[in-house]
Amino acid sequence: MGKYNIDDILSQLGAENEAPKAGSAAPGRPAPKPPRRLEDMQSAKRPHTIDKAESSFSPLPAMPSAQRRRDSENDPAVKQNSSAPTTRVGQAVSDLYRPEAGEGDNSGAATELGEALLAAKAVTPEQLTTAKNVIKQSPGRRLVDVLIEQGADEAPIQAVVAQLAHVPFERIDLEKGLDGGFDGKLLQRLGSDFCKKHLVVPLRTEGKRAVVGTTRPDDVFLLDEIRRRLGVPAVKLVLVTGFDVRGALEILGEDDTQQEDLNDILADVDEGDVEVQQKSSEAVDLEQRAGESPVIRYVNYIIQTAIKEGASDIHIEPEEKKLKVRFRIDGILFEMMNPPVSMAAAITSRLKIMANLDISERRIPQDGRIRCTVQGRKLDLRMSTLPTAVGVEKTVMRILDTRSINVQLEDLGFEARTLELWKTQVQAPHGIVLVTGPTGSGKTTTLYSSLRQLDKNKLNISTVEDPVEYHLDGITQTQTHDRIGMTFATALKALLRQDPDVIMVGEIRDHDTAHTAVQAALTGHLVLSTLHTNDAPGSVTRLVNIGLEPFLVGAALNGVLAQRLVRRLCAGCKKQSEPSEDMAEFLQMQGLDKSQHWVAEGCDKCRNTGYAGRVGLYELLVVDDYLRDVIARNPNVSEFRRMCLERGMVSLQTDGMAKAASGLTSVKEVLRVTKEH
Secondary structure, three states: OOOOOHHHHHHHHOOOOOOOOOOOOOOOOOOOOOOOOHHHHHHOOOOOOHHHOOOOOOOOOOOOHHHHHHHHHHOHHHHHOOOOHHHHHHHHHHHHOOOOOOOOOOOHHHHHHHHHHHHOOOOOHHHHHHHHHHHHHOOOOOHHHHHHHOOOOHHHHHHHHHHHHOOOEOOOOOOOOOOOOOOHHHHHHHOHHHHHHHOEEEEEEEOOEEEEEEOOOOOHHHHHHHHHHHOOOEEEEEEOOHHHHHHHHHHOOOOOOOOOOOOOOOOOOOOOOEEEEOOOOOEEEOOOOOOOOHHHHHHHHHHHHHHHOOEEEEEEEEOOOOEEEEEEEOOEEEEEEOOOHHHHHHHHHHHHHHOOOOOOOOOOOEEEEEEEEEOOEEEEEEEEEEOOOOOOOEEEEEEEEHHHOOOOHHHOOOOHHHHHHHHHHHOOOOEEEEEEOOOOOOHHHHHHHHHOOOOOOOOOEEEEEOOOOOOOOOOEEEEOEHHHOEOHHHHHHHHOOOOOOEEEEOOOOOHHHHHHHHHHHHOOOEEEEEEOOOOOOHHHHHHHHHOOOHHHHHHHEEEEEEEEEEEEEOOOOOEEOOOOHHHHHHHHHOOOOHHHOEEOOOOHHHOOOOEEEEEEEEEEEEOOHHHHHHHHOOOOHHHHHHHHHHOOOOOHHHHHHHHHHOOOOOHHHHHHHOOOO
16 A cells, blocks of 8 residues: 555544543543434534545455554654654544454444444344344454344345445345346456455446445455456445345355255256366266255256257347346257246346357347267257347357267168269269258258268368258368458368369358359369258259359259158057048158048157157259259249159158058148148
8 A cells, every 4th residue: 555644644634633532531431321213323423433544545354453552552652742744644544444344243333333333223232232242252253244144124224234334335236237237247356256255346348447246345455356356447446235246146156055936847967967168178077066055066067958958049038127047958848847037137148158259248149159068979069149129139049969960861861762862962973952841850960961972082071051050970071250351262262272072151141152063063062052942943943043154053053952851650659540531642642541640649758749859851853854854944834843743753742641551751741841732
């Protein structure tokens, strides 16, 4: 602390030279006085208080009364003249080095605090007497701490302390959390360990000054350390309750001292591990942390349940009076749980921390990635947040399980003839081969499984993806970064200088990518990619609409595979059923017998849905010389589709009805995902 001229200090304090008054009380224990009213104590302020000097220098730490007596006795000014400036100095230093309230049972501050608490009815006389007896047995303990430990309400106690200390008292709005309750960005800068150790939490900024809540606003060394850590010119300390501080830290998932609130909900969260890999590549085993907070445990519970149920996506959707957690299982969203709506911001913040996102930014969407291990399975969770009208972000996580790509083409549901033709397509020496379908239709799984069929020892195989969802051994994978100009077209052009044999492009989105892919195909490379079209023939029209010349499309395109995923009938409860008249007529139109009508019953194994797992429906268009000539003439969509069917293309619906007839799925499922053109 810097040195100050004592006259300047006294001037700021407004201390006056006062001689001791005659008739002062004789030494000895004063007679007990009845408790004064809080209003009287507030009006009878001492002439010299720390707030009078706060504009000139920082407050000094509390000095024990015994040390003040020793310093006063050793002060040369006291020895020379006991009635002159010494009185002024002693009074000023006494005001600066006030002992902390409740420092000891015999201190004046403790007595004053006790009287104020009784006057404000913050405690009962019995509670105060018991607390003072505890302090007598354990000297040095704070009266406030002992009262709270004995069950007294902390908020009114701290409110009285704040009034006596002339500092603001605030309650932290934990329901608002990061949306106005406290400042998560500043909290991260302070560090969770520091905040837990000193029971402090940043609340907000006021201009260039940070407002920090603490249970010990008189600690000058703490004030300096907070200012240093935050890197701000000024810090304003306000008095808060320890309960609020711990609650704020818990919302961020950093406090591990409270774990009782959701024990009933999370009673079964005891199987498997959830390890989250941070940027430092160090795994944090969340399951083995004995004292996890409710928020951390609940997030673990959501992820573990999603994996157990075989979900592909997790949706956390806040509403005004409700919080929904839905899982997409076998392509259908199911509402699985409803945590308290007050936990919405806390759950989102915890997930943001796991994904290394900015927890203080809630106005714009954010994308991140959580790498974790659940029950021994390595998973990637692609996370996306979106601001909503209710003030809390909606969070969606796509679960990327490496086991989903470690499947053979034979296990994806191809008919024998279609599988044979597809293998021929992906083993061609050059040309473009496309996989089409909506998001979540299994395009990536089909392409990855196809690449795994190729001989990686004899071929140079490279991919350009956005993002790289799964890592494949023996294959060079490149991620696009549009912000720095690393687009699909740019990456594809670079790959052409890498002597590739097979190139997989995540998606053909624009003219530049499509044009480069056609050039690669026409110069002796095999290019695999995806499009978003409803059927296989529609891909030709889409490429022409992007800006390619029809004759280039016809020359480069080898084949197009359109696909959908339908739910597979549960083997434990599916059964044949007599169809209705309308269904029987429809089956007859499809060339099927009414005995081939299978329905879903529902059982415990399939969550009473009647379905378990999914199987693919496929529509494969093989472009031969005849169709190349047709494409070069730029036919309309319906005419081109009719020609493809005439040349043996099996439609999505036809493939689906064949699977329904064999009991793999139901007619209802096939009609749900297909549309006859």
